[in-house]
Amino acid sequence: xxGVIQSPRHEVTEMGQEVTLRCKPISGxxxxxxxxxxxxxxxxxxxxxxxxxxxxxxxxxxxxxxAKMPNASFSTLKIQPSEPRDSAVYFCASxxxxxxxxxxxxxxxxxxxxxx
Amino acid sequence: KNQVEQSPQSLIILEGKNCTLQCNYTVSPFxxxxxxxxxxxxxxxxxxxxxxxxxxxxNGRYTATLDADTKQSSLHITASQLSDSASYICVVSxxxxxxxxxxxxxxxxxxx
Numbered sequence: 386x387x388g389v390i391q392s393p394r395h396e397v398t399e400m401g402q403e404v405t406l407r408c409k410p411i412s413g414x415x416x417x418x419x420x421x422x423x424x425x426x427x428x429x430x431x432x433x434x435x436x437x438x439x440x441x442x443x444x445x446x447x448x449x450x451x452a453k454m455p456n457a458s459f460s461t462l463k464i465q466p467s468e469p470r471d472s473a474v475y476f477c478a479s480x481x482x483x484x485x486x487x488x489x490x491x492x493x494x495x496x497x498x499x500x501x
Numbered sequence: 502k503n504q505v506e507q508s509p510q511s512l513i514i515l516e517g518k519n520c521t522l523q524c525n526y527t528v529s530p531f532x533x534x535x536x537x538x539x540x541x542x543x544x545x546x547x548x549x550x551x552x553x554x555x556x557x558x559x560n561g562r563y564t565a566t567l568d569a570d571t572k573q574s575s576l577h578i579t580a581s582q583l584s585d586s587a588s589y590i591c592v593v594s595x596x597x598x599x600x601x602x603x604x605x606x607x608x609x610x611x612x613x
Contacts (some may be wrong), residue, residue, distance in 0.1 A: 389544075416599060428545070428590065428603040443525065476544050480599070489535075490601075492544030 389493035403465040410479030420476040507604035524591030
């Protein structure tokens with residue numbers, strides 16, 4: 386398996402522009418997570434899905450952020466409009482069906498976003 | 502306040518030496534604790550997962566310990582190699598296994 390796939394790997398955009406990050410989870414995994422990592426705040430969970438349904442979006446910073454999972458093999462995280470403080474590395478991770486709390490989350494390579 | 506505190510923030514060791522990283526947490530109730538390794542420019546990779554009933558877990562030269570009573574965990578790296586240079590992140594989950602609390606990480610630099 387190729388692992389979790391994210392695109393683009395790098396994104397540079399200007400403030401106010403729309404940014405769309407993409408993720409393909411590992412086949413067979415029914416949980417998908419979006420994280421943001423910054424030097425100041427470390428890793429933060431933004432939202433996660435189970436069987437394509439958003440379960441917890443309490444980590445989404447504000448209404449400018451939205452995430453969708455139209456099918457089991459694809460998810461998007463959209464920022465509209467983007468702001469410089471959104472600059473971070475955004476990770477997507479997926480996890481197999483529940484195994485009594487011992488599930489491992491497999492992370493993608495991340496998208497490095499810079500908003501000018 | 503972060504519920505997972507790691508120490509030291511960074512350390513430098515010589516190749517072949519051992520080192521121990523610390524993690525203290527206040528997440529309660531506690532479900533499991535994980536150690537992840539994150540290489541520069543890459544996503545975190547799971548090293549170990551321990552539930553509250555487990556005291557130790559090994560993965561090659563990595564050994565994690567857990568004391569659920571004192572809410573402390575450690576990650577011991579034996580005979581360090583240059584490839585061990587990375588950030589090591591302690592991650593704790595409560596009753597919702599999928600809402601993870603992350604430590605800030607310890608950056609390990611192994612020098613020849």
